Amino acid sequence: MSTALRQLLAGGRPRKAAIDAFLDAHEFPLVEGNHVTFIWRGQADGVRLRHFVYALQTEVNFQRVAGTDLWHCSLDLPRGSRIEYKIDVVRGANHKWIRDPLNPRMATDPFGANSVCACDGYEVPDWVVPDDEARHGTLEEHWLEPTPFGEARKVTVYLPARFRESRRYPLLVVHDGGDYMRFAALQTVLDNLIHRGEVQPLIVALTHPGDRLVEYPDDPRHTSFVAETLLPFMEARYPLWPDAAARVLMGASFGGVASLSVAWRYQGVFGGLLLQSGSFAFTDIGQHQRGPAFDPVVRFVNAFRENPGKPAQRAFVSCGQYESLIYENRSMVPFLQGIGVETRFTEARDGHNWENWRDRLQEGLSWLFPGPLWMVYE
Amino acid sequence: MIILLGPQRLAPVVGEVAASYGVAGHAAVITAGWQEREAEDEELFAALGMPGVNLQLYARWEEVARTDPALFAAHRERQDRLRALEELYDGRLRHVMAAARELMRAEGPLGLIESERESAIDAVRELDDHHLRRVAAIHAEFDARVKPTEHPALARHREQIRDVLARSEVVAIAGGHVGVLLNRLRLFGLGDAIGDRHVIAWSAGAMVCCGRIALFHDSPPQGAGNAEVFEHGLGLCPDYVALPHAKRRLRMSDPVRVALMARRLAPATPLTLELRDHVALDGGRVVGAAGACALGHDGSVTPIRPAAAAGGAA
Numbered sequence: 001m002s003t004a005l006r007q008l009l010a011g012g013r014p015r016k017a018a019i020d021a022f023l024d025a026h027e028f029p030l031v032e033g034n035h036v037t038f039i040w041r042g043q044a045d046g047v048r049l050r051h052f053v054y055a056l057q058t059e060v061n062f063q064r065v066a067g068t069d070l071w072h073c074s075l076d077l078p079r080g081s082r083i084e085y086k087i088d089v090v091r092g093a094n095h096k097w098i099r100d101p102l103n104p105r106m107a108t109d110p111f112g113a114n115s116v117c118a119c120d121g122y123e124v125p126d127w128v129v130p131d132d133e134a135r136h137g138t139l140e141e142h143w144l145e146p147t148p149f150g151e152a153r154k155v156t157v158y159l160p161a162r163f164r165e166s167r168r169y170p171l172l173v174v175h176d177g178g179d180y181m182r183f184a185a186l187q188t189v190l191d192n193l194i195h196r197g198e199v200q201p202l203i204v205a206l207t208h209p210g211d212r213l214v215e216y217p218d219d220p221r222h223t224s225f226v227a228e229t230l231l232p233f234m235e236a237r238y239p240l241w242p243d244a245a246a247r248v249l250m251g252a253s254f255g256g257v258a259s260l261s262v263a264w265r266y267q268g269v270f271g272g273l274l275l276q277s278g279s280f281a282f283t284d285i286g287q288h289q290r291g292p293a294f295d296p297v298v299r300f301v302n303a304f305r306e307n308p309g310k311p312a313q314r315a316f317v318s319c320g321q322y323e324s325l326i327y328e329n330r331s332m333v334p335f336l337q338g339i340g341v342e343t344r345f346t347e348a349r350d351g352h353n354w355e356n357w358r359d360r361l362q363e364g365l366s367w368l369f370p371g372p373l374w375m376v377y378e
Numbered sequence: 379m380i381i382l383l384g385p386q387r388l389a390p391v392v393g394e395v396a397a398s399y400g401v402a403g404h405a406a407v408i409t410a411g412w413q414e415r416e417a418e419d420e421e422l423f424a425a426l427g428m429p430g431v432n433l434q435l436y437a438r439w440e441e442v443a444r445t446d447p448a449l450f451a452a453h454r455e456r457q458d459r460l461r462a463l464e465e466l467y468d469g470r471l472r473h474v475m476a477a478a479r480e481l482m483r484a485e486g487p488l489g490l491i492e493s494e495r496e497s498a499i500d501a502v503r504e505l506d507d508h509h510l511r512r513v514a515a516i517h518a519e520f521d522a523r524v525k526p527t528e529h530p531a532l533a534r535h536r537e538q539i540r541d542v543l544a545r546s547e548v549v550a551i552a553g554g555h556v557g558v559l560l561n562r563l564r565l566f567g568l569g570d571a572i573g574d575r576h577v578i579a580w581s582a583g584a585m586v587c588c589g590r591i592a593l594f595h596d597s598p599p600q601g602a603g604n605a606e607v608f609e610h611g612l613g614l615c616p617d618y619v620a621l622p623h624a625k626r627r628l629r630m631s632d633p634v635r636v637a638l639m640a641r642r643l644a645p646a647t648p649l650t651l652e653l654r655d656h657v658a659l660d661g662g663r664v665v666g667a668a669g670a671c672a673l674g675h676d677g678s679v680t681p682i683r684p685a686a687a688a689g690g691a692a
Binding site: 162164166198362363366367370372373374375376377378 | 385387411413414440443444450553554555556557558581582585593595598599600601603606622623
């Protein structure tokens with residue numbers, strides 16, 4: 001229990017006015033070093049904290065302060081942690097998952113939004129916030145047709161500020177490009193990192209999947225789409241460096257699987273991989289326990305591990321320590337290094353979410369596309 | 379007179395420093411390191427306090443590239459070769475620098491370890507020299523094969539630049555992208571054309587005036603790399619290697635890194651140039667300085683003083 005809450009309760013059951021004053025006086029959740037206290041106020045039969053930290057019990061019961069409508073629960077989290085959570089308010093047989101009404105910080109994803117708890121030591125990187133001095137890149141949309149899917153597919157292309165036809169640029173292909181833009185501030189991140197000289201000006205092809213759970217785990221239609229439809233289009237339309245070293249595939253979760261499977265099936269075409277929390281589930285023996293959506297993933301990763309070849313020259317791999325996939329991602333690192341892929345791995349005290357992936361972009365992009373910082377002395 | 383200065387954007391002192399040495403007159407200004415922002419020179423002229431003309435080397439090359447596709451293609455091919463060579467150099471550098479760094483931090487009998495350190499640093503110097511020879515050979519081959527000065531599109535601009543220089547007493551070279559800046563200076567023949575005019579140069583501009591250009595950054599976001607010897611500079615002050623923003627870009631508090639940098643770049647003296655710093659040289663002799671420091675072979679950082687002989691710190 002936090003010091004502030006202990007003080008509130010020190011004199012016995014607090015009065016309504018005291019609770020009002022307590023809620024007005026603090027930001028929530030209460031963070032004291034490694035100790036985090038969540039507060040909820042209202043009438044309910046039960047209240048639970050639903051966080052997404054693998055390896056911790058996924059629901060934690062709030063305790064009610066006797067005789068009041070104030071509820072609290074605590075977690076110990078290491079310094080630098082950032083977690084997303086909801087509060088499960090139970091009334092009778094009904095469970096309602098809500099964002100923490102006392103906490104304005106939230107993160108969005110394709111399923112909605114979660115509340116965010118940032119512990120001591122975590123700061124939102126300044127390069128994810130729009131910088132007035134940074135010039136903006138531009139976006140163009142194209143529909144590609146025909147495609148191996150039998151339907152037209154949209155690609156959004158990011159061109160860096162001061163784009164010039166007379167220059168050549170490396171290419172980054174981003175799976176779930178729309179989600180990266182909406183939930184991981186990708187356009188702002190690119191604008192800022194290019195402006196700072198930390199990442200070289202690059203052209204980004206942002207793809208938009210159909211059914212990603214079907215298309216991403218080594219679906220030959222998808223791998224063919226990227227390598228035989230998208231890449232030729234981009235090379236014909238934009239001034240790209242004509243070699244594999246200047247082509248990088250990027251994706252998160254199943255998008256990481258998609259990136260690896262394209263590189264694996266088209267070896268020598270893509271030189272770099274940026275894999276974030278890749279869903280690299282595999283089995284050494286027996287069956288996996290992750291449900292049917294992972295069947296094709298496991299088939300692919302097992303096949304890859306059996307006969308890896310060399311899918312890329314360099315790979316940046318990141319994962320959150322609070323994800324179940326941390327073990328698969330950690331095991332991927334020595335595996336990639338063992339087949340001669342120069343691999344850089346980083347992990348964070350965060351979960352399987354878009355802001356974790358956002359926060360790792362500076363390290364990954366600047367490693368794969370080192371900018372002219374080295375050359376610029378203003 | 380050659381005056382080298384630190385960064386000017388946040389605290390420009392270029393005008394008052396130039397005036398303090400009596401450097402004045404019509405200025406030919408070079409801002410090619412700013413690339414597309416080359417023409418945004420209003421603040422620069424205000425700070426410089428001299429009348430002058432921006433030579434617009436960046437824009438001139440853009441025009442040449444448009445009007446002479448063959449020259450543009452040959453130039454691009456040369457840049458590709460230089461880039462590929464740099465990657466090879468970088469790969470080799472990693473190993474020799476790791477060995478040198480390990481020995482600089484190693485402990486052992488003094489009589490034994492020092493000669494091993496010297497040998498390890500010699501290996502780095504040898505690689506640096508080899509790289510510079512290879513770079514020079516690529517330039518020489520390009521000049522002999524392509525004969526860029528005989529291309530009318532380029533020759534016309536070189537002639538115009540010579541005309542501007544003929545009525546200029548001062549050449550001012552701003553910072554920015556050191557590779558682009560050096561490239562444009564070379565393309566338009568500024569190395570020879572500057573002659574004995576006063577030169578006042580800052581940041582990347584100061585770097586290109588030296589005998590060699592070192593690229594350095596101890597803490598970029600992608601992780602520390604190794605300082606690289608990039609190319610020969612214009613050689614206006616051959617005894618120095620300018621290191622602008624050194625406090626921000628170098629771990630100056632680490633005497634091992636400082637010593638390694640100083641010994642590697644010997645016999646030239648690495649010269650730090652921060653905000654408001656400058657050093658003035660006349661005939662290679664230091665005639666004035668403020669703030670600029672020399673990196674010493676023992677890891678020291680010592681202010682340059684006018685009394686020092688050329689290439690040395692007091």
